[in-house]
Amino acid sequence: MSKEQILKQYFGYIAFREGQEALIDHIVDGDDVLGIMPTGAGKSICFQVPAMLYDGITIVVSPLISLMKDQVQSLIANGIPAAYINSSLSANQTQKAIENARNGKYKIIYVAPERLDVDEFVSFARSANIAMVTVDEAHCVSQWGQDFRPSYLKITEFIDKLPKRPVISAFTATATREVKDDIIKILRLKQPFIAATGFDRENLYFEVQKPKDKYQAVIRFLQNNPDKGGIIYCATRKTVEQVCGDLQNDHYNATRYHAGLSESERTTNQDDFLYDRKTIMVATNAFGMGIDKSNVNFVIHYNMPKNIESYYQEAGRAGRDGTNADCILLYGGQDVITNQFLIDHTSEQNELDSETLELVKEKERERLKQMTYYCHTMDCLRSYILRYFGDRSGNYCGNCSNCKQNFETVDILDYSKKIVSCIYRMRERYGVQMLIDTLRGSRGEKIQNLHLDQLSTYGIMKEVPQSRIREMINYLVINEYIVLTNTEFPVVKLGTKYKTLLDSDQPILMKVVRESERAQKEMKSGNSKSSKYVGEIDQHLFAELKGLRFQIAEENRVPAFVVFSDATLLDMCRKKPVNKDDMLAVSGVGEVKFQRYGERFLKIISQNSAVTANVGQPISADSAPSIGEICEYVKRSFVPSVEAVPVSILTDMLNSLLLQKGDYKLSAIKLTNFFMKKGLLQPENVEGKGNRVATELGKEHGIATVERTNSAGNAYRQNLYHQQAQQYAADHIEELIGGI
Structure with missing residues (x-):
């Protein structure tokens, strides 16, 4: 097979993105490579496609368990034999994985760097045909990088133990010139081909706020963006606990992640977020490296990170599928003090001698200074970030808070x-x-x-x-x-x-904000580009496709984005395929995924087209329909799903109709509170905390509270809404939108 055939059959894409094809060609020719590409630019394709072209095995060194799990799940879903070996596996599972690898059952194996000096794994590698070693998050090898991991220094020792030197490919999303040189030197790359595709992510909106009350700033954002899901990063575990607890008390569907939680709880909470059971993840920077969740609509930094590298990497977890997303940083003077304390008292680098450790800390202090400057600059925020990484950039992007503000220049x-x-x-x-x-x-x-x-x-x-x-x-x-x-x-x-x-x-000329009604309006509404797809696609179809995706994900016990990304569903809505050839023309649909899921999605699209034809065309926006007309349209057009759906999907189904008539939009929280008001849901304990569960009346109206088990084996509860409950919500649409 050619690289183009592999790209289409396994990954569902018809063309390579910038930089991908050149990197793949050099790897296939046997050259070492270094790829510096922003998060979401498709780094994985650059080594996964060559891995399928090679006769041997590709070993991918990856820093976090969550990264490996996501990548391997996606590969298997695409029909590519892959596995991971790390501390999450039992001794028997590890032995079985190595045995399967010996028998040639895998093309790609993800491993933690700590495994590279384990005798059992080294023995396997020495006897296997290792065609390529890929170093993901390669900046971790440099002590000047923001995530230096001493265990990454074991990589070259492992390669030296192999009977034949494999091709070495290294990839990172964030690397200054100093870090890039370090990667080449420490990994001993031989005359590597270097592809730096630039760091710009045009779909990300950047904003810095300096609120007096950070929590209220978060609430304002969530209220203005009721159906978005994302990550809120906090500097300390204590802040994570406080913010998450406050959000839960305010009935937001939030969970938490930090190193102080047990491994089982971290796994449960992470799965809840990945599988869309929770829409908001409040976490320290222990969460997220390599998380491949495509439908992260926003990343809010409750505290300023220690450096630009960390900030851009964490912010880059939003909008990975190319849809527009918001990156909001809430700055406060205490953030600088907290970060200085963390730098001075860090224990992560305890394998370094005291002199080197002090040099590393001094470098971290300098990076902290640059991060602080970012929070205070009046220039384009995107340009500031790009210049930091050595990218040439203009002084106006039009998609950051500074560019949207109205400034005047004064002499100070x-x-x-x-x-x-x-x-x-x-x-x-x-x-x-x-x-x-x-x-x-x-x-x-x-x-x-x-x-x-x-x-x-x-x-x-x-x-x-x-x-x-x-x-x-x-x-x-x-x-x-x-x-x-x-x-x-x-x-x-x-x-x-x-x-x-x-x-x-x-x-001395300094830019200062000149407040205007227009600027204030834009700032309050968030990313002006965030509604890019509203009105361009059939929102009802999009909701139906998301519902089917959720059902398939539940059946296969994988995150929804592993089935198809939001971007793929949006492309289905635009192209409305009617047969296999049409479906294979949708971005992100390959041969393997079509065989597994294609017919079911085609059926939904066909049914939706028939319903739309029967309902007739929506009223023209020029006629400015009244609330009564909007509600009548929803009742007339609403078609309950045959399958029971969670509240997030039911919300999407109703919003898909509301948005065709006006600006009314529901949130999952409002819908849940409505069912509570009607006595169909109640708190699961007398203190009023915890999950909402179906009452006897709720069960009679088609709400089922079911027990689920996540991938870690932990039980959780979820409410599913059958046809009767879905129709009940549609029938009461006047009451639901009355308070909007």
Whole structure:
């Protein structure tokens, strides 16, 4: 088979993306390669296609269990024999996997780096035909990378033990020039072909907020985006617990993930998110590396990460299927202090000697500074990120909060001189807040006790709002006129350029926000591109296809995105295939998946077309239908699913009709609360916490609370809505949308 045939038959794509084909060609020719490609750009295809062309086995070194599990599930679903070997397997399971590998049952084997010096695995590898070793998340090999893992240094030792050197391919989504050079050197790549496709993800919207109340900022976003699912990253376990608990108390379908939970609970919670049983994952950065869930609509950083690399990698878990997604960072001054503490007290690098460890920490402090600058820049956020990674970029992307804001340029030379003079007179001994309080003439007890009210610079900026002074201080830090010390409590000191500033009469130009009604409206609504597909596709069909996908995923005990991604379902809605050839023309549908699922999806599409023809065309948007007309249309058009569906799918089914008539939109939470109000659901315990379960009345109306078991063997409960319950919701649509 050719590479094009493999791409279509197993993966369902008719063309390679940028960089993929060149990397594949060099691998097939026996060359080492290094691929630097953003998350969602299709790195896996670059080594999975050659693995199918090689006679031997490809070993993929991967850092996290979750990454291996997702990748192997997807490969098997595509008809490619694959397996993983890591600590999640029992001794018997590991032995069986190695035995199958010896017998040639796998083309691709994912392994944790810690396995590379286990005698049993080394013995197998020495006797097998290892055609290629692929190093995924290759930046982990560099001590200058944001995720350095000493276990990655075992890779070259393992390769040296093999009787024949295989082709070595390495891939990463984030690598500065320094890290790239480290990867080539440490992995001993031989004259590698390097493909850097650029780091831009045009479908991602970037925004930095500085809210007084971060939790309320999250709630506002969720209220404005009621049917989206995503990840909320927090810096500490304590914050994860607090945010997740608050969301659950506010009836959001959230779960949590951090290293302090038991392995079984982490597995259960991760599966709940992957399988769409929970729509919001609140987690530390322990969650997510390599998570292949395609329908992550947003990533919110509740706290600022330690560096741009981590931020971009974590934010990049949104919109992996190419649909538009939101990346929101909630900044607070305490975030800097927390990250400095984590850097100073990290134990992850305990295999390093003290001198090297200090060098690593110093590098991390510098990266933290660059991350902080990102949160304060008034320039294009996307351009800032791309420039950090060495990509050339313009200064306007049109899809970030800074580009959507309305700015004006002001000269802050006089104010800058006052700030620098005040720092000098304060003898460079205090932090930002004390500096601001002094400049604004605060009468606080601390100011008076320290006699700062006697300085000549006391109160010289009392007419300037505190927020604007803070913006100017941040601008002066970014431009090295002043600096903040890398200590637990940062102190403001004079920078290398402060004398130039004092002696200059040249203007210092800074962009500041000019608030406008239009800008405010855009900011409140979130990503203006997020509704790209609304109106372009048949929303009712999309909901039906998602329902079928959920059913198939449940039958096969795999995440829904392993069956088909959202992008594939959207392409089905646009192309509306009627036969096998049409279906194979849908992006993401290969021969294997068509044989497994194709006819069932064709049937749904056919049934939907018949229903649409009978119902007739929706009323023109120009006629501005009333609420009563919208509700009548929903009741007349609603067709219950033959299969019982979860609340998320029922919500999609109703929204698909509402969106054809107007801007009304339900959320799963609102629908659940409606069933509770009607006495069809109730909390499973007297404290009112935990899952909602069907009451006797709810059972009579077609709601079933069923026991499920996840892949870890843990039980959980889920409500499924049969035809009667679905119709009940449609019949009460006036009441449901009345409070919107």
